[in-house]
Amino acid sequence: xxxxxxxxxxxxxxxxxxxxxxxxxxxxxxxxxxxxxxxxxxxxxxxxxxxxxxxxxxxxxxxxxxxxxxxxxxxxxxxxxxxxxxxxxxxxxxxxxxxxxxxxxxxxxxxxxxxxxxxxxxxxxxxxxxxxxxxxxxxxxxxxxxxxxxxxxxxxxxxxxxxxxxxxxxxxxxxxxxxxxxxxxxxxxxxxxxxxxxxxxxxxxxxxxxxxxxxxxxxxxxxxxxxxxxxxxxxxxxxxxxxxxxxxxxxxxxxxxxxxxxxxxxxxxxxxxxxxxxxxxxxxxxxxxxxxxxxxxxxxxxxxxxxxxxxxxxxxxxxxxxxxxxxxxxxxxxxxxxxxxxxxxxxxxxxxxxxxxxxxxxxxxxxxxxxxxxxxxxxxxxxxxxxxxxxxxxxxxxxxxxxxxxxxxxxxxxxxxxxxxxxxxxxxxxxxxxxxxxxxxxxxxxxxxxxxxxxxxxxxxxxxxxxxxxxxxxxxxxxxxxxxxxxxxxxxxxxxxxxxxxxxxxxxxxxxxxxxxxxxxxxxxxxxxxxxxxxxxxxxxxxxxxxx
Amino acid sequence: xxxxxxxxxxxxxxxxxxxxxxxxxxxxxxxxxxxxxxxxxxxxxxxxxxxxxxxxxxxxxxxxxxxxxxxxxxxxxxxxxxxxxxxxxxxxxxxxxxxxxxxxxxxxxxxxxxxxxxxxxxxxxxxxxxxxxxxxxxxxxxxxxxxxxxxxxxxxxxxxxxxxxxxxxxxxxxxxxxxxxxxxxxxxxxxxxxxxxxxxxxxxxxxxxxxxxxxxxxxxxxxxxxxxxxxxxxxxxxxxxxxxxxxxxxxxxxxxxxxxxxxxxxxxxxxxxxxxxxxxxxxxxxxxxxxxxxxxxxxxxxxxxxxxxxxxxxxxxx
Numbered sequence: 001x002x003x004x005x006x007x008x009x010x011x012x013x014x015x016x017x018x019x020x021x022x023x024x025x026x027x028x029x030x031x032x033x034x035x036x037x038x039x040x041x042x043x044x045x046x047x048x049x050x051x052x053x054x055x056x057x058x059x060x061x062x063x064x065x066x067x068x069x070x071x072x073x074x075x076x077x078x079x080x081x082x083x084x085x086x087x088x089x090x091x092x093x094x095x096x097x098x099x100x101x102x103x104x105x106x107x108x109x110x111x112x113x114x115x116x117x118x119x120x121x122x123x124x125x126x127x128x129x130x131x132x133x134x135x136x137x138x139x140x141x142x143x144x145x146x147x148x149x150x151x152x153x154x155x156x157x158x159x160x161x162x163x164x165x166x167x168x169x170x171x172x173x174x175x176x177x178x179x180x181x182x183x184x185x186x187x188x189x190x191x192x193x194x195x196x197x198x199x200x201x202x203x204x205x206x207x208x209x210x211x212x213x214x215x216x217x218x219x220x221x222x223x224x225x226x227x228x229x230x231x232x233x234x235x236x237x238x239x240x241x242x243x244x245x246x247x248x249x250x251x252x253x254x255x256x257x258x259x260x261x262x263x264x265x266x267x268x269x270x271x272x273x274x275x276x277x278x279x280x281x282x283x284x285x286x287x288x289x290x291x292x293x294x295x296x297x298x299x300x301x302x303x304x305x306x307x308x309x310x311x312x313x314x315x316x317x318x319x320x321x322x323x324x325x326x327x328x329x330x331x332x333x334x335x336x337x338x339x340x341x342x343x344x345x346x347x348x349x350x351x352x353x354x355x356x357x358x359x360x361x362x363x364x365x366x367x368x369x370x371x372x373x374x375x376x377x378x379x380x381x382x383x384x385x386x387x388x389x390x391x392x393x394x395x396x397x398x399x400x401x402x403x404x405x406x407x408x409x410x411x412x413x414x415x416x417x418x419x420x421x422x423x424x425x426x427x428x429x430x431x432x433x434x435x436x437x438x439x440x441x442x443x444x445x446x447x448x449x450x451x452x453x454x455x456x457x458x459x460x461x462x463x464x465x466x467x468x469x470x471x472x473x474x475x476x477x478x479x480x481x482x483x484x485x486x487x488x489x490x491x492x493x494x495x496x497x498x499x500x501x502x503x504x505x506x507x508x509x510x511x512x513x514x515x516x517x518x519x520x521x522x523x524x525x526x527x528x529x530x531x532x533x534x535x536x537x538x539x540x541x542x543x544x545x546x547x548x
Numbered sequence: 549x550x551x552x553x554x555x556x557x558x559x560x561x562x563x564x565x566x567x568x569x570x571x572x573x574x575x576x577x578x579x580x581x582x583x584x585x586x587x588x589x590x591x592x593x594x595x596x597x598x599x600x601x602x603x604x605x606x607x608x609x610x611x612x613x614x615x616x617x618x619x620x621x622x623x624x625x626x627x628x629x630x631x632x633x634x635x636x637x638x639x640x641x642x643x644x645x646x647x648x649x650x651x652x653x654x655x656x657x658x659x660x661x662x663x664x665x666x667x668x669x670x671x672x673x674x675x676x677x678x679x680x681x682x683x684x685x686x687x688x689x690x691x692x693x694x695x696x697x698x699x700x701x702x703x704x705x706x707x708x709x710x711x712x713x714x715x716x717x718x719x720x721x722x723x724x725x726x727x728x729x730x731x732x733x734x735x736x737x738x739x740x741x742x743x744x745x746x747x748x749x750x751x752x753x754x755x756x757x758x759x760x761x762x763x764x765x766x767x768x769x770x771x772x773x774x775x776x777x778x779x780x781x782x783x784x785x786x787x788x789x790x791x792x793x794x795x796x797x798x799x800x801x802x803x804x805x806x807x808x809x810x811x812x813x814x815x816x817x818x819x820x821x822x823x824x825x826x827x828x829x830x831x832x833x834x835x836x837x838x839x840x841x842x843x844x845x846x847x848x849x850x851x852x853x854x855x856x857x858x859x860x861x862x863x864x865x866x
Binding site: 050230265272273276 | 581706
């Protein structure tokens, strides 16, 4: 009898243990409070909540999280958008971009593009000091850019700036960039790592020692100076007393004494730390369950930072997707509204191509409806009356597995038997690089943060002739010519015209199937204020403060 | 004995060599390399990637790359991270003590609680106490460390707010804060181990308690407490020590889960991150250190065997 009771008790306790473990999955699958679909998001705003405390408080130590490592050397960034969170502690850029993707001055007060678009002239702000105490001038910026443009330096952004052939210091605070061919994306690049002017002394010391931390200690112009760096764990900066921007109280920024970024790869762990008060901000929230947990905590809240666009790349060099009709059939195999309802809990939107409705060059055309019958009809026409097997690759993190499983269920009805191939993110990414020797047949599920800074960058990233991320390995002569033309076009009307034609070609040939756009969020503790969020959703803390 | 130990240590060298060869070639089988990790998310071109790969030596045959790595190791240079340029030796020096502290405290807690529970269960075999603890131990073995960790954070860090949710303070910097930060991770890690040790102790004790010499000792008038702790436990320790040593070697590499939950800057998470990032110097350096640790561990366990059981001798001449 005793043994029987104990056994029953053990079974009940184990069931309770596994039952608790499934509760999060249940939350993910149910649409709790769906908002209207087609919601567009805005970025670049001050994401802080309203506060009863009206007086900005100086001092304090703010801690934020980051999902992965960020090299302190800005030339070696790993994620050019996300790495701005940490690099933005120590480095200000020549320009910055607001939520409408409009350029704004920062270290450069004004800029001018010549009539032939082959010269870009910037007027620098006077009185900006590097951490080593020297002043930022046109000569120091030229010194830095001469180093950036040296092929031997091989900074990660070299491919985005090498259209510039010469940098000229016109006078003490005026710098001019010269081009053989115009580059419409160049100014936008000045809002990223290439736009960080580094002190010449720091560059020289780096060349001599190879110390990647030297720029954050001596070479930057940002609101904080590096004080502690625990490799792969956390990075701390202390207030830069010579920072060039002023606060609302008439004193120099920043308000904070110290700031730390801690690497927390798992967002549920980051969420727990945010709610417990151990950190004040979280850089990346994707799971609806985590968003709900934070918003219902009463001590923190989430903030929209722009959508993630989901798509499937089809390898057009291998069967079955070397056949255009098979690709078109695949486009009919997905119920995008259901993806929004399940993955995004009702929040999201559908676009026909990789351009968002908020972007000036967006062209509205009908999106493909879920039509399994039509898909089967097309498959039958090309010799697959009984359906077709497809290897479906995806990274096993975040929402990708859930989306992959839902896609599998939907596509099955349309005659596509998706064989799910889940791999770690690094493996699937490198297998699908354009130059990979693997060249896997099938399809890859992926997502990207949109919008990117220019039309050319946004489109080239996935479909460029030389782009590593051209997973489809698709090349169309007219499309590539238009892409080259897009790169040198500054005129908005012309940009719209070019992008429109490119969209027509891409939708006809279908190297990629667009799925849905889902919002992504960051989160703050209610005590954190003044955090600026830019067009990429990267937080900047130069004007942040903590409630006392 | 000492000569035997020295011989054992020398015999380890070819084993370590084989371990490094196998690991080096295995990790190079994974698609991609550090260059693709560095350039992959930016709008980079194939030419840029090939240039970076050449700079990093990835265009060399794999065996040449291995020989280069081995040469540097023999010169005492573990290399630097491909992604951050940080010296591997520094990273190991920072991370290893954290993992060792986590493992040591977890083992200590698991032994201090697990062995007495195991003894109680064996002595009170088939009683209500035995069934109660057996149930608890089954849950402990089944409970994933990640879930246990999150539960502890929710209860003690969020709801009760008496312990920190994450982070690490070195013992040398602030012993009290160090212990405060380690309580939850140690408990999360030790739950499963404690349960395993308790179960192993129970089994071993039951085996020993059934032997004739135990009955002889009792019939000679020895008190049961002395029989259990002086005679039975001593004889039951060998399988318990074996079980603990296996668990420790698993924990050295398996601490990644708890380190991720509690944001501890340990070796486990460092290794996993390096594998995903194809940061070969870190993977090889940390793998080498882990291999050495495991070898030393097993040597230490063998010495403990000889201490616990005088019948075991490593001297070839008697």
